[in-house]
Amino acid sequence: MANDKCPEYLEQLNEYLDGELDTGLCAEIDAFVGECTNCRVMVDSLRQTVRLCRDGTEISLPASVTNRLTELLRRRWEAKFGSPPQ
Amino acid sequence: MTETTLIARAQAGDFDAFLELVREHQQSIYALAKRLTGSAEDAEDVLQETLLKAIDKIDTFRAESTFGTWLHAIALNEARRIYSSQQRTDPKPIEEYLPPRLSSGAPPNSGVALFDWGDPAAYVERVELADIIDAALIELAPPYREAFVLRYLEELPVKEVAALIGESEAATKSRILRARLAMRDHIATKLEVSYGKRQVS
Numbered sequence: 001m002a003n004d005k006c007p008e009y010l011e012q013l014n015e016y017l018d019g020e021l022d023t024g025l026c027a028e029i030d031a032f033v034g035e036c037t038n039c040r041v042m043v044d045s046l047r048q049t050v051r052l053c054r055d056g057t058e059i060s061l062p063a064s065v066t067n068r069l070t071e072l073l074r075r076r077w078e079a080k081f082g083s084p085p086q
Numbered sequence: 087m088t089e090t091t092l093i094a095r096a097q098a099g100d101f102d103a104f105l106e107l108v109r110e111h112q113q114s115i116y117a118l119a120k121r122l123t124g125s126a127e128d129a130e131d132v133l134q135e136t137l138l139k140a141i142d143k144i145d146t147f148r149a150e151s152t153f154g155t156w157l158h159a160i161a162l163n164e165a166r167r168i169y170s171s172q173q174r175t176d177p178k179p180i181e182e183y184l185p186p187r188l189s190s191g192a193p194p195n196s197g198v199a200l201f202d203w204g205d206p207a208a209y210v211e212r213v214e215l216a217d218i219i220d221a222a223l224i225e226l227a228p229p230y231r232e233a234f235v236l237r238y239l240e241e242l243p244v245k246e247v248a249a250l251i252g253e254s255e256a257a258t259k260s261r262i263l264r265a266r267l268a269m270r271d272h273i274a275t276k277l278e279v280s281y282g283k284r285q286v287s
Contacts, residue, residue, distance in 0.1 A: 010180065014263050038185035038200055045203050049270040050238045052206060053223075056216045059117040065130055066112065069137065073108075074101060076141050081099035
């Protein structure tokens with residue numbers, strides 16, 4: 001991000017951040033990033049962006065919604081396939 | 087019972103088999119919808135319409151994808167119905183999110199909030215962090231929000247994200263990166279304010 005290699009590395013940035021690059025290229029970018037404080041800060045904050053989103057937005061489906069939906073789905077199902085034999 | 091067996095039973099009219107199929111995915115569809123729409127009420131609506139449509143179309147499911155991917159594709163279309171009228175500005179070009187080019191001596195890119203985040207949880211309350219993230223997501227233009235959420239919160243591979251949003255893998259990768267940079271920028275700007283407040287107090 002601070003010299004001529006920047007555009008080349010930029011194409012691989014997400015793979016690098018997500019640990020999906022082969023070890024050779026990854027080590028090369030590690031060395032590059034290690035020499036640049038701003039790049040290090042940028043890389044760390046981009047990784048934290050995903051981590052914070054994963055940690056901070058836990059979403060649970062309320063049980064009341066599941067129960068209400070099951071009844072609604074059953075009615076739609078019976079309208080399509082008919083009621084099950086008693 | 088395998089997914090294939092459950093699908094066959096559901097297509098023959100077995101409601102319990104259908105319920106077992108959707109039970110595994112309804113939590114993740116609700117979460118996807120909540121993240122994309124930013125609203126619990128809309129997420130409930132998206133989930134409901136997705137499952138009703140799945141019933142209507144169950145006999146057309148041909149196992150060209152997994153049942154989960156098929157449901158997610160329906161859910162994405164339902165969510166789009168809700169945010170199709172939202173006006174958002176696309177993220178800036180990638181280069182504009184980058185830090186100052188130190189070695190070239192060029193001036194810093196203006197507006198890039200660049201500081202060591204440390205451990206944000208040590209400075210910002212969990213609830214406040216969640217609010218910052220929700221706001222950042224909902225500020226993203228929908229095509230970028232979809233790419234980011236599907237890749238990083240649904241944790242789908244790029245290939246699957248590309249199939250769901252109907253773009254090439256190369257275009258999807260670029261969209262995901264721009265979305266991530268825009269998210270980082272938004273969060274950094276908010277954290278800067280929160281960290282500043284903490285220092286003052």
